[in-house]
Amino acid sequence: QVQLVESGGGLVQPGGSLRLSCAASGSISSITSMGWYRQAPGKQREMVAAIPYEGRTNYGDFVKGRFTISRDNAKTSVTLQMTNLKPEDSAVYYCNVRTQVTGSRGPGYWGQGTQVIVSS
Numbered sequence: 001q002v003q004l005v006e007s008g009g010g011l012v013q014p015g016g017s018l019r020l021s022c023a024a025s026g027s028i029s030s031i032t033s034m035g036w037y038r039q040a041p042g043k044q045r046e047m048v049a050a051i052p053y054e055g056r057t058n059y060g061d062f063v064k065g066r067f068t069i070s071r072d073n074a075k076t077s078v079t080l081q082m083t084n085l086k087p088e089d090s091a092v093y094y095c096n097v098r099t100q101v102t103g104s105r106g107p108g109y110w111g112q113g114t115q116v117i118v119s120s
Contacts, residue, residue, distance in 0.1 A: 009114030022095030030099040038091035
């Protein structure tokens with residue numbers, strides 16, 4: 001079991017920056033991948049950035065170099081640094097982890113979400 005708590009969301013103007021953090025607890029040693037996903041009203045949840053394993057990062061096509069994902073060595077946290085935010089980035093952002101039990105295609109564990117609103 002893994003528990004995830006996100007923080008860092010809020011209201012920001014277009015072009016601004018936010019840093020989202022996700023703290024993981026529980027069966028940390030079982031974590032295999034960590035990432036960030038987002039979901040806007042009426043749309044499906046999409047992958048923003050993920051670290052499927054150490055040394056590999058995946059980014060959504062919409063990021064275009066604006067976001068950076070990172071995690072600590074102990075896999076107790078994963079951070080999403082977002083810059084040059086756009087209104088279309090507005091969504092609820094969720095932290096996600098997969099474990100050895102979850103496997104590579106399972107939904108894994110989700111945090112409660114943190115809302116990001118990009119608006120003037």
